[in-house]
Amino acid sequence: MERLRLVLPTAEYKAACLDYRKEFEQHNDVMHGTAGLSHMESFEAWLKDIQNSHLEEELTNDRVPATTYLAVTVDTHHLIGMVNIRHRLNDVLKTSGGHIGYSVRASKRQMGYATEMLGLALEKCKTLRIPRVLITCDQDNIASAKTIKNNQGQLSQSFMHEGAMIEHYWIDLTEEA
Template sequence: MNRLKLVLPTPKYKEKIMDYKREFIENGDSMDGTAGLRDAETFEEWYSAFCYNLKEETVRAGLVPATTYMAISTNDGGLIGMIDIRHHLNEYLLKFGGHIGYSIRKSERQKGYATEMLGLSLKECAKLNIRKVLITCDKNNVASAKTIINNNGKLENEIAEGKGITQRYWITLD
């Protein structure tokens, strides 16, 4: 496909990232895989946290090291989605969060981007020596389940979380 490329955030993408945040807030959507972008007051605050979370030595308390990528259109340079790869799992992530979280902006959904973005992130997981990748989604999120299955995800089980049910999928990398 090659419609997307994964790019690490830098200050030169500030406007695109803040526009991404605005679109999600306006639509009342969940911003998964954005390293806490919704809660950051400013780009600079978010970017600083993103940088700290890259390494075990500087990751914020209670979190695991993670790398957040932007999925950029190879056609026009637009920010299509964001995806977060957690380098290892803590107890909560093992049950409910998994190694990868992602989101696609509403204006770009149902175009196959999530499947492509997840495929690209699995290559990054291999570089991090993560050979067995856990990805979760809400049972009601059929689109996300299809994205995971399209990338060879195998459903292990479902776990009740509050009023919802989390599906846990594993993808084994060669």
């Protein structure tokens, strides 16, 4: 039974998103998969940015089309985590970042939510026709590696990048897999 669903952010989630960011700040934690929520000057600026992030003509610099989702509980709509799906890879994402970034608020970790979120994100990748999904994590992030492996992630390589050991996992979404 699914406990979560992925929804697109809207103005009605402003308080929930700001509370989510505050929880990460209180734990001095990094917010992966939030499309820059941690450093946006306002919720409204962030929302506008992510609402246009799937449009090629709206992208600048080295950005690729992407969709950001909120992972909310099915029953109470409580914000548990966030997922960012990059529709394709560029050189930066091929090294560090991959197709999917995600995070779970500290108070809801070690409850299986990350595994469920990643599974839901992989279903979205299928609709985007991404046949193989690259997910990266720091080698010392045991929880993330476990989440990826729980979703059929296969370790392909480990390497040093900017002072951290990075692991690359691939998940094959083709019918034959």
